[in-house]
Amino acid sequence: MTEPSARPTVDVVIPCYNYARFLRACVKSVLDQPGVDVRVLIIDDTSDDDTPEVMAELVRDPRVEGRRHEVNRGHIATYNEGLLEWAKADYTVLLSADDLLAPGWLARATAVFEANPGVGMVYGRVVYYTTDGDGDRAAAHDAPRLPRVVAPPAGRTVWSGVDWVEARCRTGQNVLSSPEAVVRTSVQQAVGGYRPDLPHAGDLEMWMRIAAVSDIGYVRGEPAAYYRVHQQSMMRTRFSSLFADLEQRQAVFDLFFREHPDLPPRLRALANRSIARDALWRAVRAYDRDQLDDIPVDELEDFARRVYPDTERLPEHRALRRRRALGPKACSRTQLFLGSHLVKRGRGLVDKQLWKWRGQ
Template sequence: MTEPPARPTVDVVIPCYNYARFLRACVTSVLDQPGVDVRVLIIDDTSSDETPEVVAELTRDPRVEGRRHEVNQGHIATYNEGLLEWAKADYTVLLSADDLLAPGALARAAEVFEAHPNVGMVYGRVVNYTDHAELPSVVAAPAGRTVWSGVDWIEARCRTGQNVLSSPEAVVRTSVQQEVGGYRPDLPHAGDLEMWLRIAAVSDIGYVRGEPAAYYRVHQQSMMRTRFSSLFTDLEQRQAVFERFFAEHPGLPARLRSLADRSIAKDALWRAVRAYDRDKLDEVPVDELEAFARRVHPDVARLPEYRALRRRRLLGPKVCSRTQLFVGSHLVKRGAGVVGGQVRKWRGQ
């Protein structure tokens, strides 16, 4: 009798720090995935809540394994432990303990990997929801898939200067993950963006349209709303990502680095423009934003956002906030992607 073909295997690494109340639902969203063989790898980074007890309960399922740190290691070391030292399956996911995989997400990603051996990462649509809300109803977009060459995907990121992934929706070929290495300790805010760029430098990138890939929980204790909420942290870390990435990949077209710098400068100026439109000069450091844009992109005077800012300086915030006469299409917030390099939520350190 012919043996059925082996199913794709996926290791889902779940770092957890004081998220015991979310952990059961997170793990269940993985174990219920059809069409793939999953292994859940929970790393408790010295939680002070009931995480050890919840992990002991969950590991009764043979597909779930757990570890606990004796000393808090922080999010970067914990991520890298799971991705580089523990994961062995065909594909790997790094899933925060307070997020959820959407039904069927792993099988849809595996289909892309199996059909395209050069693809190193597959992602899909992520749906945000709040701490106390039910999962939102979602209207599915037409199903389909897109595969970009790595260079084309990098260029698209340079054109916006922003990340387009929240992170739980990303599935990575394990061999590619281990080839490019782990998260950078010196880029705690934009580490995801830098990781995706490194993956795109050595592989193609796939995207699955239609049903969501993951649900991203937004709450007051998430890392993005605590340690990494600074305006300049976001801008400076994204600029540092591109600077480091292109320094380590000199074979890429030089125009891409210039394109990234231009995009980040435009973002800084756009924030300054909106401060005038909203009469928020007491809250937003407009002069510093303009100076940052000049440092990043020396030809800043040719940017439309710069000219818009000059007009607003002449008119003043009171007039601008009442009329907003000069808000053009180029100043509308671009896209619905992730602003900044949104790292996974974490409460360690």
């Protein structure tokens, strides 16, 4: 009789839609994880490329299982099928077929869970890299070329769930991309999965739901995952709209606080303020870059005012007013009013992908 394994078990759900060229490398990054017992759960959402053939090859490994939908169900339904219906291990990861786990990540993450029973989610630093054009063909191999990164000092942080939610309200931003998140399966299935009515920012809302019932851990040092950015990735296609991002994040906070009325009211006000500042900063940058023909500045200001009526008190609103007086041509040449505090904040607000790895 085989003795049960004493090692942590992790189910890695891999949704795949027309990503056959990435699938082998993705699965290999999971199977090569030391110190944990993994099971790979591939869900083919009716791909019309070579995904069925690649999946049939991969399931020869007993640690890999696969399913194929008869009709396309979309990414949200596919995610929830894996996370809520199929996963049974101690911990669960949702990993897109075009992304990779970093070596040793699952052992580092599960060590935090094992030492902290109240932790419901652990995440780490994600590295973004591009494989456009010829890079897409190269990425079909089991060892894609990854960027070199300098790892900060290793360490762990565990926040109370409320403190972590407050940090999200202070920035109005998500700090996870998804592949770097490991969730305690019992917590994931207790709070539920992704909401179909939040296709763009539903991950942020789900992370906060997890934080509402558990602590959150973060692991510094070596990367947790590699997020591939390419022309077909969802980041660049379905959800690249300026207002889709702002409106979806605002919808996330509205829904979350409506369903968690016991949380301090100041947190919702803090989130609204952060979203408004983000909208105004985008309007400010439109002047700095002479992009008024492409970016709807008036609509951004109206959105900010609806979200946070006291917009006139915000430094970004004062910066926008000065730029209107000066005009876009002068602003794009001089950028006179960019104080250092706004520059630092704006780098995170204009493109949240640049700072997600900080984990705070």
